[in-house]
Amino acid sequence: MPAETPTGPPAELDPALAQKILDAQPFSRLLGARITAFGAGAATLELDIREEHRQQNGYVHGGVLSYAADNALTFAAGAALGPAVLTAGFSIQYVRPAVGAVLRARASVVHAGRRQAVVRCDLLTVDAAGAETLCAVAQGTVLSSG
Amino acid sequence: MPAETPTGPPAELDPALAQKILDAQPFSRLLGARITAFGAGAATLELDIREEHRQQNGYVHGGVLSYAADNALTFAAGAALGPAVLTAGFSIQYVRPAVGAVLRARASVVHAGRRQAVVRCDLLTVDAAGAETLCAVAQGTVLSSG
Amino acid sequence: MPAETPTGPPAELDPALAQKILDAQPFSRLLGARITAFGAGAATLELDIREEHRQQNGYVHGGVLSYAADNALTFAAGAALGPAVLTAGFSIQYVRPAVGAVLRARASVVHAGRRQAVVRCDLLTVDAAGAETLCAVAQGTVLSSG
Amino acid sequence: MPAETPTGPPAELDPALAQKILDAQPFSRLLGARITAFGAGAATLELDIREEHRQQNGYVHGGVLSYAADNALTFAAGAALGPAVLTAGFSIQYVRPAVGAVLRARASVVHAGRRQAVVRCDLLTVDAAGAETLCAVAQGTVLSSG
Numbered sequence: 001m002p003a004e005t006p007t008g009p010p011a012e013l014d015p016a017l018a019q020k021i022l023d024a025q026p027f028s029r030l031l032g033a034r035i036t037a038f039g040a041g042a043a044t045l046e047l048d049i050r051e052e053h054r055q056q057n058g059y060v061h062g063g064v065l066s067y068a069a070d071n072a073l074t075f076a077a078g079a080a081l082g083p084a085v086l087t088a089g090f091s092i093q094y095v096r097p098a099v100g101a102v103l104r105a106r107a108s109v110v111h112a113g114r115r116q117a118v119v120r121c122d123l124l125t126v127d128a129a130g131a132e133t134l135c136a137v138a139q140g141t142v143l144s145s146g
Numbered sequence: 147m148p149a150e151t152p153t154g155p156p157a158e159l160d161p162a163l164a165q166k167i168l169d170a171q172p173f174s175r176l177l178g179a180r181i182t183a184f185g186a187g188a189a190t191l192e193l194d195i196r197e198e199h200r201q202q203n204g205y206v207h208g209g210v211l212s213y214a215a216d217n218a219l220t221f222a223a224g225a226a227l228g229p230a231v232l233t234a235g236f237s238i239q240y241v242r243p244a245v246g247a248v249l250r251a252r253a254s255v256v257h258a259g260r261r262q263a264v265v266r267c268d269l270l271t272v273d274a275a276g277a278e279t280l281c282a283v284a285q286g287t288v289l290s291s292g
Numbered sequence: 293m294p295a296e297t298p299t300g301p302p303a304e305l306d307p308a309l310a311q312k313i314l315d316a317q318p319f320s321r322l323l324g325a326r327i328t329a330f331g332a333g334a335a336t337l338e339l340d341i342r343e344e345h346r347q348q349n350g351y352v353h354g355g356v357l358s359y360a361a362d363n364a365l366t367f368a369a370g371a372a373l374g375p376a377v378l379t380a381g382f383s384i385q386y387v388r389p390a391v392g393a394v395l396r397a398r399a400s401v402v403h404a405g406r407r408q409a410v411v412r413c414d415l416l417t418v419d420a421a422g423a424e425t426l427c428a429v430a431q432g433t434v435l436s437s438g
Numbered sequence: 439m440p441a442e443t444p445t446g447p448p449a450e451l452d453p454a455l456a457q458k459i460l461d462a463q464p465f466s467r468l469l470g471a472r473i474t475a476f477g478a479g480a481a482t483l484e485l486d487i488r489e490e491h492r493q494q495n496g497y498v499h500g501g502v503l504s505y506a507a508d509n510a511l512t513f514a515a516g517a518a519l520g521p522a523v524l525t526a527g528f529s530i531q532y533v534r535p536a537v538g539a540v541l542r543a544r545a546s547v548v549h550a551g552r553r554q555a556v557v558r559c560d561l562l563t564v565d566a567a568g569a570e571t572l573c574a575v576a577q578g579t580v581l582s583s584g
Contacts, residue, residue: 027207030176030198056170060219060417062233063173063213070208087208088554088579089239089282091383091529093404093410093433094232110429111387116526116581118385118429120412136235137402139431141385141526141579143553225500234408234433237383237529239556241549256575257533262380263437264531264575281555283548286579287380287433288532289408290446316494348462354512354525355505358514362500373471379500381531381574386524397496428527 013078013145015039021083022075031067033076041109041117043075046102049125053103060135065123069138072105073119075144080112088116091142092123098135100125107138117142147209159224161185167229168221178211185261187255189221192248194272199249206244206281211269215284218251219265223288226258234262236286244281246254246271253284265289303371307331313375314367323359327367333380333409335367335399338394341417345395350428352390357415361430364397366409369434372404380408384415392417392429399430409434448514450512451516453477456497461512464529468486471506479547484540487563491541498573507576513555515580518550526554528578530561532577536573539568545575547554555580 006042013021022028022035022045031053037044045068047053056059074087107121123136148210153233159167168181168191176210182187185191191214220233232235233249253267300398307315307330314320314337323345329336337360339345347353367381399413416427450457453476460466460473460483469491474559483506485491492501505537512525545559 021202024202025207026198027201027209028201031209054172055174056167061171061173061213061347062216063177063209066216066236067207067209070212074208078181082562083166087240088526089237090212090237090239091431092212093235093431095410096405108286111426113388115189118387120429120431131561135401137412137431139385139412139429145579190342205579232378237577239577242551247508257572259534264381264577265535280549283558283577285529285531285558285575289435313494317499318492319489319499320493322490323501344464344468346464347466348459348480353463353465354508355469355501358504358508358528358530359499359501366500381529382504383527383529384504385527406548415527 068105072107074108084146214251222253230292361398368399376424506543510545514545522584
């Protein structure tokens with residue numbers, strides 16, 4: 001998610017502002033993403049898994065997982081660096097095919113300096129009973145652009 | 147894109163079969179992706195950039211770029227390894243904000259063995275005059291699952 | 293660390309065999325590496341930081357950190373997959389300049405299947421009093437070559 | 439190679455200064471590295487493959503490849519951004535076991551902005567007749583710290 005400079009006021013990010021920025025992303029609205037936890041260098045992004053998120057075998061498409069990783073990493077960094085951030089890049093390793101009711105991307109900052117944050121993210125599917133299964137892991141670097 | 151085992155016959159992949167597999171991915175249909183080149187260890191995937199692909203500042207969302215990288219890498223590997231492949235993971239570095247008419251992901255295999263292929267991908271935007279601008283680069287490893 | 297097929301017997305890896313494989317790596321002997329924990333999908337590799345490990349500003353060279361990540365990831369995977377493994381690749385993000393008495397690479401498998409393991413690694417420096425400071429994080433995929 | 443702020447004058451990097459910085463790295467001296475090309479957003483680093491660079495099966499250790507990638511990426515970025523750079527991280531995928539007389543890391547900047555450069559690197563072994571064989575590929579992001 002490059003050039004994540006929000007157009008809102010240069011305030012500290014809080015959960016309400018984070019959700020507002022997410023809602024200002026047409027692609028996140030298309031996928032149905034929501035922020036379910038935010039603050040203290042961490043962010044959780046979720047979406048209800050729908051037919052349109054799948055690949056040809058019925059699993060959640062890797063591109064949905066990588067979207068969720070990219071966005072959760074960036075928001076977690078925003079929780080540490082403030083709203084003006086720019087994601088330099090990330091790496092994702094797939095663990096197993098993703099099936100379930102909800103996709104959950106749980107990201108937390110492992111270190112934030114003045115200029116950059118390094119962030120890790122777990123990608124999990126959640127079944128109807130609430131049980132989590134890890135389907136991918138990611139890590140990346142996010143720069144402060146303020 | 148984990149578990150990319152197509153349900154079709156275990157034939158060699160050709161451009162028509164590659165497009166057919168892409169069309170069997172609901173998420174790729176949602177994003178409007180198409181395969182515009184395929185073969186000899188390379189694949190190009192494109193989509194017309196639409197409002198719904200954007201983030202809050204009007205740029206193409208990083209998640210769209212990472213989707214295109216994931217899928218182009220996997221198809222390029224399929225052009226070398228055959229249709230039964232499984233993407234282990236990839237890394238993406240963003241170069242500049244992505245704006246333009248078309249997003250083009252051009253992937254080519256740098257080496258394919260019996261069990262895995264290593265693939266690089268350039269992510270480019272194309273303007274109305276056909277000029278390309280690099281917006282991200284990716285590389286990853288795809289395993290043969292046959 | 294590609295082609296990490298040990299020449300020893302095809303036994304399960306245990307701490308003694310892991311240390312024996314490490315000792316059979318001339319590069320690990322050159323750097324002075326040792327395995328300080330091993331088993332249950334995890335491995336810790338350490339080395340005493342010496343003048344020859346440094347870059348031009350006196351910090352531990354990034355290449356020493358990436359060596360430690362590569363090797364710790366591979367050994368942790370060996371603790372889950374058995375001795376015949378082959379590292380597909382990894383990603384490393386640097387967190388802060390590395391200074392201290394000891395470099396510690398603590399790797400643990402986040403998921404191991406039949407064919408591959410996905411592993412994360414923390415790179416820490418340890419001062420004379422035993423206090424740890426995170427200096428880099430890594431993650432990678434290791435394949436079973438058995 | 440984090441915190442690659444050279445201690446020399448804040449001049450533009452040229453091949454002689456690049457070699458001087460390399461020579462100021464004890465770890466690069468330990469490994470016998472040299473810069474064989476430098477300039478215009480590119481750098482080539484080489485070392486003669488010695489017994490002490492190997493792992494247990496006689497191949498060049500993955501840690502030597504990742505050292506070469508890290509350092510070549512950073513120097514290539516320095517050729518574009520100037521001497522004050524700091525490597526954020528990189529990803530490396532191994533292609534095949536590395537054997538040969540010389541290890542060559544050829545890095546080139548794919549894009550350099552004001553604040554960061556994105557760099558790719560090919561890792562090759564060179565046999566006695568001068569023939570190159572690709573053994574790994576890498577890509578990373580380097581920040582300007584000036």
